[in-house]
Amino acid sequence: MAWEPEIEELRRRREFAEGLGGEDNVKRQHDQGRLTIRERLHSLVDEGSFQEVGKLTGQSTFEDGELRKVVPAPYVMGLAKVDGRPVAIGGEDFTIKGGIAWGSSRRKGGQGGFVEDLARQYRIPLINLIDGSGGSVTSAQRRGYTVFPGVHGFEQSAALLAEVPVISAVLGTAAGGPAGRAILSHWSVMVKDTSHVFAAGPPVVERSLGEKLTKEELGGPQVAVDKAGTIDNMAQSEEDCLAMIKRFLGFMPQNVWEAPPVLPASDPPQRQEEELLSIIPPDRRRPYNMHKLIGLVVDRDSSFEIQPSFGRSVITCLARLGGYPVGIVANNPMVYGGAMDAASARKQSHFIDLCDCFHIPLIYLVDIPGFMVGSKAEEAATLREGMRCVYVGLQATVPMLTVVIRKCYGMAGMATCDKNGLDMQIAWPSAEWGSLPIEGGVAAAYRREIESAADPKQREQEIEAELRAFSSPFLTAEAFQVEDIIDPRETRATLHRFIEAAQGRLKTTLGIKHKAGVRP
Amino acid sequence: MASIDVKSEITGTIWKIEVKAGDKVAEEDVLIIIESMKMEIPVLAPEAGTVAEILVKEEEPIKEGQLLARLHT
Numbered sequence: 039m040a041w042e043p044e045i046e047e048l049r050r051r052r053e054f055a056e057g058l059g060g061e062d063n064v065k066r067q068h069d070q071g072r073l074t075i076r077e078r079l080h081s082l083v084d085e086g087s088f089q090e091v092g093k094l095t096g097q098s099t100f101e102d103g104e105l106r107k108v109v110p111a112p113y114v115m116g117l118a119k120v121d122g123r124p125v126a127i128g129g130e131d132f133t134i135k136g137g138i139a140w141g142s143s144r145r146k147g148g149q150g151g152f153v154e155d156l157a158r159q160y161r162i163p164l165i166n167l168i169d170g171s172g173g174s175v176t177s178a179q180r181r182g183y184t185v186f187p188g189v190h191g192f193e194q195s196a197a198l199l200a201e202v203p204v205i206s207a208v209l210g211t212a213a214g215g216p217a218g219r220a221i222l223s224h225w226s227v228m229v230k231d232t233s234h235v236f237a238a239g240p241p242v243v244e245r246s247l248g249e250k251l252t253k254e255e256l257g258g259p260q261v262a263v264d265k266a267g268t269i270d271n272m273a274q275s276e277e278d279c280l281a282m283i284k285r286f287l288g289f290m291p292q293n294v295w296e297a298p299p300v301l302p303a304s305d306p307p308q309r310q311e312e313e314l315l316s317i318i319p320p321d322r323r324r325p326y327n328m329h330k331l332i333g334l335v336v337d338r339d340s341s342f343e344i345q346p347s348f349g350r351s352v353i354t355c356l357a358r359l360g361g362y363p364v365g366i367v368a369n370n371p372m373v374y375g376g377a378m379d380a381a382s383a384r385k386q387s388h389f390i391d392l393c394d395c396f397h398i399p400l401i402y403l404v405d406i407p408g409f410m411v412g413s414k415a416e417e418a419a420t421l422r423e424g425m426r427c428v429y430v431g432l433q434a435t436v437p438m439l440t441v442v443i444r445k446c447y448g449m450a451g452m453a454t455c456d457k458n459g460l461d462m463q464i465a466w467p468s469a470e471w472g473s474l475p476i477e478g479g480v481a482a483a484y485r486r487e488i489e490s491a492a493d494p495k496q497r498e499q500e501i502e503a504e505l506r507a508f509s510s511p512f513l514t515a516e517a518f519q520v521e522d523i524i525d526p527r528e529t530r531a532t533l534h535r536f537i538e539a540a541q542g543r544l545k546t547t548l549g550i551k552h553k554a555g556v557r558p
Numbered sequence: 559m560a561s562i563d564v565k566s567e568i569t570g571t572i573w574k575i576e577v578k579a580g581d582k583v584a585e586e587d588v589l590i591i592i593e594s595m596k597m598e599i600p601v602l603a604p605e606a607g608t609v610a611e612i613l614v615k616e617e618e619p620i621k622e623g624q625l626l627a628r629l630h631t
Contacts, residue, residue: 375595
């Protein structure tokens with residue numbers, strides 16, 4: 039047979055690639071409760087669908103002209119299918135020198151890597167399985183010079199955010215470049231106990247600031263996900279993480295030139311839940327479970343919450359309604375009474391951008407008393423983050439529907455409607471709205487009258503009662519200032535009809551969304 | 559036995575205390591209700607356990623991050 043030695047060499051070289059960093063290093067990875075990059079790839083993608091690119095990359099050593107071994111480049115990537123859909127996918131191989139940047143003139147992955155070219159040129163989603171610590175000072179010794187920050191091709195990472203879904207999973211300790219790569223995503227996830235993410239790890243922090251912190255204290259999910267919202271979601275395990283990637287991807291189109299995937303309705307759109315009638319307590323000071331309310335309205339078990347532990351006064355989730363993908367923005371009365379703080383404003387802004395980019399209609403379930411108040415809130419720039427959220431909402435052109443469940447007040451209330459579209463507000467009978475809630479507003483607006491009354495407390499209550507007489511939502515509906523008031527049980531069916539009708543608009547407004555102006 | 563600190567997520571006033579030391583609670587049971595933003599905001603048990611101590615009184619003003627109670631799990 040011709041070419042036999044070469045075919046044999048190819049087989050051996052592929053074997054070296056499959057062997058990753060060698061048995062000992064693979065064992066160490068497993069002992070830490072982590073999968074290898076090849077195991078991750080194979081458990082995520084459809085069986086037999088992985089078409090590797092660049093499998094032969096690495097550094098070979100020869101003895102007496104004979105190939106002894108190849109240390110593979112610490113990045114594995116290629117094309118694959120996830121639930122039947124082509125994706126570009128890749129990740130660092132931590133078993134080879136901790137997945138540090140490889141230093142070839144053509145990068146396989148990371149910012150500006152080939153895997154990003156694949157995603158961009160073919161207009162398919164990009165999945166980054168991140169497990170690397172970025173550049174190392176040792177590369178300067180090898181090259182003989184230091185590198186200017188930002189490799190050529192970095193602009194690709196930014197451009198992708200307007201074109202195809204980019205998903206990043208942090209599956210180990212990510213610092214520097216790989217950590218930054220995780221943030222340049224539409225959605226990011228990390229794993230409890232085994233993942234950390236930071237601009238720089240504990241040794242650098244100790245040298246710079248004298249702070250002695252563990253990796254967990256510096257960049258575990260309690261910081262990166264819950265407190266900072268640097269990473270969107272936390273997974274309980276690597277398996278859970280890979281399952282979450284599939285769920286997120288299930289809502290996304292292949293690219294912005296295609297509509298998001300519609301599934302056959304698994305749950306009757308006309309379903310009416312009696313429980314919706316009693317979910318709002320008659321006492322308007324009492325909160326209720328907005329997560330439960332969302333579950334009663336959208337298709338059963340379809341909801342996938344983004345950033346569940348950050349900025350919790352707003353709930354943002356992807357869900358389906360009669361099979362159509364929708365983005366839900368719902369205020370959570372259990373946290374800050376549903377008031378928008380800096381964190382929830384940032385979260386809502388990102389979510390609106392995400393849904394607008396991929397043509398997923400938005401549904402607002404509104405119960406918002408306004409921006410969060412007080413010294414902490416002012417110091418956190420709630421007003422600025424909040425107005426940015428209003429601005430982002432105004433820039434978005436995807437269809438939006440508003441259901442006012444209870445309160446809708448003030449400027450934060452402006453962040454819950456579609457001024458560019460129908461500007462339609464549907465309300466439940468429990469709804470109330472205005473520029474600010476009556477209680478606080480009366481004391482401010484009628485201060486003189488109240489102070490000069492014989493019994494100021496009583497006068498304040500009288501004025502409140504007089505004003506409350508105007509606050510019936512039915513009076514606003516008479517004036518067509520809200521488009522309808524519905525029986526709460528009709529919410530699902532009503533929203534479904536509008537979402538269904540909006541599909542034609544969605545299909546004819548696909549493509550990249552260019553946004554002008556300066557965000558406040 | 560682990561001890562869990564229950565802290566307030568918001569500045570406000572203690573409206574009602576729903577449990578006392580020694581009470582057994584399930585995860586997400588209401589321990590204390592805070593009045594803030596003109597709402598009654600419940601403080602829920604982060605895990606199931608026994609109430610070890612309550613560190614606030616009704617009508618007491620509290621700050622964000624203030625320790626309200628301890629649970630033993």
